[in-house]
Amino acid sequence: MRPAATGVLQMEYEAFREEVRDFLRQELTEELRRAGSMMTSVFAEFNATMAWHCKLHARGWVAPDWPAEHGGTGWDINQFHIFQEECKLAGAPSVLPMGIQMLGPMLIRYGTEAQKAHYLPRILSGEDIWCQGYSEPGAGSDLASLQTSAQRDGDDYIVNGSKIWTSYAHHSNMIFCLVRTSREGKPQQGISFLLIDMATPGITVDPITGLDRSVEQCQVFFEDVRVPVANLVGGENEGWAVAKYLLEFERGGQNYSIDLKKQAARIRRQAEGEQGSDGLPVLSSAVFQARLAELEIDMLALEATELRIKGAVEAGGNPGALSSLVKVAGTELSQKFNQLGLDAVGEQAIPFQPDALDPSAEAPFRGPDYALTAMAEYINNRASTIYGGTAEIQREIIAKHVLSI
Amino acid sequence: MNAFAGDELRMKPTEEQTMLRDSAAKYLAEGYSFADREAQIQAGEPFSRPHWAVFADMGWLAMPFPESLDGLGFGASETALLCEELGRALVREPYLETVLLAGGMLQRGGAAEHVSRIMAGEVQAALAVTEPEKQFSLDTVSLSAKPDGEGFILDGEKTVVRNGAVADLFIVLARTAEAGADGSGVTAFLVHRDDPGLVVQGYPTYDDRCAADLRLEQLQVDASRILGEAGRAETLLAPTLRHAVVGMVAESLGCMQALLDDTLEYTRQRKQFGQPLATFQALRHRMTDMFMQLELTRSLLQVTVSQVDQDSDRADTYVAAVKAKSIAAGRFIAQSAIQLHGGIATTNDLRVGHYFKRLAALESALGGRDAHIQRYAQLTGIAKND
Numbered sequence: 001m002r003p004a005a006t007g008v009l010q011m012e013y014e015a016f017r018e019e020v021r022d023f024l025r026q027e028l029t030e031e032l033r034r035a036g037s038m039m040t041s042v043f044a045e046f047n048a049t050m051a052w053h054c055k056l057h058a059r060g061w062v063a064p065d066w067p068a069e070h071g072g073t074g075w076d077i078n079q080f081h082i083f084q085e086e087c088k089l090a091g092a093p094s095v096l097p098m099g100i101q102m103l104g105p106m107l108i109r110y111g112t113e114a115q116k117a118h119y120l121p122r123i124l125s126g127e128d129i130w131c132q133g134y135s136e137p138g139a140g141s142d143l144a145s146l147q148t149s150a151q152r153d154g155d156d157y158i159v160n161g162s163k164i165w166t167s168y169a170h171h172s173n174m175i176f177c178l179v180r181t182s183r184e185g186k187p188q189q190g191i192s193f194l195l196i197d198m199a200t201p202g203i204t205v206d207p208i209t210g211l212d213r214s215v216e217q218c219q220v221f222f223e224d225v226r227v228p229v230a231n232l233v234g235g236e237n238e239g240w241a242v243a244k245y246l247l248e249f250e251r252g253g254q255n256y257s258i259d260l261k262k263q264a265a266r267i268r269r270q271a272e273g274e275q276g277s278d279g280l281p282v283l284s285s286a287v288f289q290a291r292l293a294e295l296e297i298d299m300l301a302l303e304a305t306e307l308r309i310k311g312a313v314e315a316g317g318n319p320g321a322l323s324s325l326v327k328v329a330g331t332e333l334s335q336k337f338n339q340l341g342l343d344a345v346g347e348q349a350i351p352f353q354p355d356a357l358d359p360s361a362e363a364p365f366r367g368p369d370y371a372l373t374a375m376a377e378y379i380n381n382r383a384s385t386i387y388g389g390t391a392e393i394q395r396e397i398i399a400k401h402v403l404s405i
Numbered sequence: 406m407n408a409f410a411g412d413e414l415r416m417k418p419t420e421e422q423t424m425l426r427d428s429a430a431k432y433l434a435e436g437y438s439f440a441d442r443e444a445q446i447q448a449g450e451p452f453s454r455p456h457w458a459v460f461a462d463m464g465w466l467a468m469p470f471p472e473s474l475d476g477l478g479f480g481a482s483e484t485a486l487l488c489e490e491l492g493r494a495l496v497r498e499p500y501l502e503t504v505l506l507a508g509g510m511l512q513r514g515g516a517a518e519h520v521s522r523i524m525a526g527e528v529q530a531a532l533a534v535t536e537p538e539k540q541f542s543l544d545t546v547s548l549s550a551k552p553d554g555e556g557f558i559l560d561g562e563k564t565v566v567r568n569g570a571v572a573d574l575f576i577v578l579a580r581t582a583e584a585g586a587d588g589s590g591v592t593a594f595l596v597h598r599d600d601p602g603l604v605v606q607g608y609p610t611y612d613d614r615c616a617a618d619l620r621l622e623q624l625q626v627d628a629s630r631i632l633g634e635a636g637r638a639e640t641l642l643a644p645t646l647r648h649a650v651v652g653m654v655a656e657s658l659g660c661m662q663a664l665l666d667d668t669l670e671y672t673r674q675r676k677q678f679g680q681p682l683a684t685f686q687a688l689r690h691r692m693t694d695m696f697m698q699l700e701l702t703r704s705l706l707q708v709t710v711s712q713v714d715q716d717s718d719r720a721d722t723y724v725a726a727v728k729a730k731s732i733a734a735g736r737f738i739a740q741s742a743i744q745l746h747g748g749i750a751t752t753n754d755l756r757v758g759h760y761f762k763r764l765a766a767l768e769s770a771l772g773g774r775d776a777h778i779q780r781y782a783q784l785t786g787i788a789k790n791d
Contacts, residue, residue: 211761350610353608367564379758
């Protein structure tokens, strides 16, 4: 579990926890809480997400793990964990990860001084909303085979091609993209990393309807899109290292265990509310108890692993290939929780009530509130072992870079 | 398509069964397209009346009913063959709900004229068992039925009544006596949609079908609305459930088969790292496991079908086993199909995700995973009944 904190230090952490709770009591409105508790994927409803982002920013807490000089908090690993835990358990919506969690740390490491000075404050303030242009229709697991091209023309690149699975592109004003700047050598050697303004002529966005019939993903098309060379991050043809560094944060930067705790708490509530076929609460069934207990034990093991990795990062390392371990274990465990959640609520999972999941609509819904998100979570979370590198790709990374086989 | 060795494992159908299966497969392949289905969903149609009329013409709606009622008198073996084809074609018309469940109760309860209307495709029907915050079970039925002269007054709620939004007829289970050790105490009532005191709140479901919550407010019924014997709904429900679970598992099996077929086809075509996905060992093994789970479930279903058709003592044990097995296999196969397709299967455009949703919605119908595992344990003496 957590590194032992005793005496004065322990008291400081408790005081810090109180400070976070005070903030949540003051700023987390009922509507924002609803948005957080009705999340059926990694994203909360967009307007609520940005409203929460602004409140965190006003307090200086929107990017707590960035270095203090760039707008982070300077918290240690325990404080960071306490903060995330309190936010989640209070039902706060998540902040969009593309700017804060993915692009920001990457720019801090690889960006020019001018790029940092321009983009980092705009990520913090929420003025720029970023999306991630990595996958292409023909390049998913085999990301390095990507074909979207950027051809040098004076002080610009001219970009042509298409990106897919671009989460929230329809809400974003900026996109960071992997583009092909060379076809020489290995595919990885001809890739560059570009920052592109979505308002540039030649960009179109097609929303993709998901299985729950809502839109989170998009396909983005680029036709002769001019991008200033100054928007290159890292050197030309050196984008692969940048991309990989960012992916490690995408995969490992999350605290899956905190989300899992929230899931476990929700399942307990569902299983207390619902009666099984024997007329007793589902939670009183020995079959169900054993399944939930087993999953919670896996959750504790994952939490301990996340803290080990965070400790290493705090000591100056980066998550490296271990981020793949956390990603596979966290997402697959979360999917098992979803499955158990379906079993807990039984037939109450099947009514389709998309309006009831919109926190701003305050639409009436039928049935118990504990069952409202169970099916959408089960459906939407299937994507978690696909995006950010599939579970199969993550296992290859672990085999290659951790086990050296 | 996969011409795998599994074919050799299958029981040999009779000539009649082969004809039935082939004609269903042919009609659905030609006349039931995924694109039309989606267009109807977008248009807010809970099911297609033209398709339903064809189902009636093909004799499908008459299949499980006895010849004495002008039905075709087919058994579980034949309905299973049809339901597998319905599953494979992702048919969303309520065969299970109207014909096997409600129809099964009406037939066994002696309501011949309503069975005729179901066979003719004139009415939709729904079986209402589940009550708010309870899972499917006869034992926990508590909707009240108070004697009133020759009839009863019904009062209470039913929830997630599948096909309820469009049903003209409801079979409502209500408690008329304390639960007896033999399962007695519940009565099956026929309730019409326009009966005064019935409030139907319909809604769509995740598998693009429909359901409803029912509120019965001092709803008066006379004795003619009692199906079978008062207080003995279990004598109608038990055989109805055996046949309906078989149909449901067969439908699931059709979904699983389609998911495996689609996954094999996609991984053969889709190239990453310069070669078809189907050449990667991790994926080959996963697809092999999908195939094994499919065929294991198919075998268990075949035995269950013959146990049900022979009215064997072990039929209920097999029914519990095959429902639990099909939930586990369905989850594994549907989840694997999405995983192996990747992002494209998380969109509304590919049928893979729709099979996934149908299987997920079927899991809890007529009792979920844990309920059937527990029932199996009780029927086989693993769990002692006290």
